[in-house]
Amino acid sequence: MIIGAPLEIVIASGKGGTGKSTISSSLILYLYRKGYKIVAADADAEAPNLHLLFNVSSWDRVDEYSDAYIAEIDYSRCDMCGECVKTCPFDAIKIVDGKYFIDPTICEGCSTCSLACPRKAIRRRRVVRGRVMIGRTEYGFPIVSASIEPGRPNSGKLVTEVKNRAREIAGRESIIVLDAAAGIGCQVISAFTGASLAILVAEPTPAGLSNLIRVHEIAKHFNLPSALIINKSDLDEDYAEKIIRYAEEENIDFLGKIPYDNTVPLSMTYMRPVTEFSPDSPASKALMKIFDVVEERIIRDFDRWRRAHKPSKPSIYRPILIKPGEII
Numbered sequence: 476m477i478i479g480a481p482l483e484i485v486i487a488s489g490k491g492g493t494g495k496s497t498i499s500s501s502l503i504l505y506l507y508r509k510g511y512k513i514v515a516a517d518a519d520a521e522a523p524n525l526h527l528l529f530n531v532s533s534w535d536r537v538d539e540y541s542d543a544y545i546a547e548i549d550y551s552r553c554d555m556c557g558e559c560v561k562t563c564p565f566d567a568i569k570i571v572d573g574k575y576f577i578d579p580t581i582c583e584g585c586s587t588c589s590l591a592c593p594r595k596a597i598r599r600r601r602v603v604r605g606r607v608m609i610g611r612t613e614y615g616f617p618i619v620s621a622s623i624e625p626g627r628p629n630s631g632k633l634v635t636e637v638k639n640r641a642r643e644i645a646g647r648e649s650i651i652v653l654d655a656a657a658g659i660g661c662q663v664i665s666a667f668t669g670a671s672l673a674i675l676v677a678e679p680t681p682a683g684l685s686n687l688i689r690v691h692e693i694a695k696h697f698n699l700p701s702a703l704i705i706n707k708s709d710l711d712e713d714y715a716e717k718i719i720r721y722a723e724e725e726n727i728d729f730l731g732k733i734p735y736d737n738t739v740p741l742s743m744t745y746m747r748p749v750t751e752f753s754p755d756s757p758a759s760k761a762l763m764k765i766f767d768v769v770e771e772r773i774i775r776d777f778d779r780w781r782r783a784h785k786p787s788k789p790s791i792y793r794p795i796l797i798k799p800g801e802i803i
Contacts, residue, residue: 481645482777483638483670484652485518487694489686491657493676494706497739498762499654500528500748505766507616511774512649515612516641517620518666519656520605520633526620530746534608540636543604543627544584546577552596559588559597564799580625605633607640617644631661638669650774659689667693672773672781673701675727679708679715687718691725695790700781701727702773704765708732728772728784731765733758 486499499515507513517525546567548559559575560568567581568588577588579602589597605623612618619641621633634656641651653670656662667673673694677687687703694701703722708715715732722729736758742749750759773780 480647481514481642481649481651482774483672484650485655485666485670485673485699486653486676487655487663487666487673487690488657488676489659489688489690490682493678493683494733494739495657495676496524496528496654497743497749497758498674498676498704498706498733499525499652501750501759501762502766502769503616503652504614504748504751505763506650506652506770506774507614509770512645513616514641514645514649514651515616515618516637516651516653517618518634518637518653519662520621520623520630520637521656521662523620523622525654526608526610526618527746528743528748529612529614529618531610531612531618534610536609538607538609539603540605540607540621540633541601541603542632543602543629544586544599545579545582545602546584546586546588546597547600548575548577549596549598550574552594554594554596556593558591558593562587562591566799602627604629607633607636609640609644619644629661630656631665634662634665635668638665658686659693663690663693667697667699670697670699671777673699674704674730674769675701676704676706677718678706679711679713679718681714684714684718684721687721691727692790695786698786698789700784700786701725702769702784703727703729704731704733705729706733707735709734726784726786728780730768731761733761733765 486495488495503515517523565581567578584599604627607621609619619637621637623630645651653666655666677683705715719729734757736756738753738756739749739758742752
């Protein structure tokens, strides 16, 4: 454990459908029943689902998050000159019913159109970007989640707000488990920022390895020590071994394998972590063995584990920048 600060564990993967939420929910329940002070945090504001696995249907607190703007036209001033259309970098302005209309689902509130308008007919208006929800599961531990409004950008900022709320609740010497979004976008970057470690989840396929490499580059960028779980490992045992070799080469701590198990999707329909729904299923037994390793090897002696698996130096991550209208 980190003395005086919460331990933040991010469960991440370079793609969707690898089993992050399955692993996150079961790990949270495991640690809570071991006596740790736990806060569950859903770090996917675009498609939050961690609360579903804990059967949370209502929230104790829902706060609007309003840091975004959209542009609006004052038609009493607009003379239809069209300068706004020419300058909008997002193509958010169209003619509807003979008037210029700013599509609120596309507009990002950048102010370019209002600066270009010679009649000063365009102004910005603050809008709700999304909502941050705080509740408590039937098991007793708190959960923090968020949901972004359709069409609103910058979901990573909502994830940062989820983390801030989780830290406020957790206090010192607690464990925050973050169920990250799929991929390597801004939500994942926000989840990794300031975290203690990353547990990466991969499938034994070429795409699984490729996406593992991508998300591990993000972890290295933030100088995070990483561990690995291979889910659905029996889909291709040979490829699972290839992924393990990659982990060894990159000093990623391999925690174990989980076999493909039809009980997992069934547990989701009953809104229960699989280890709670069917403790004797193959996946549940594998998960419990992995969690024993997590507790013994990582949580109980985190400083030693961090020194052993911390990247030798931060990796500089350089994203590919695509300008509006550019095709690659």
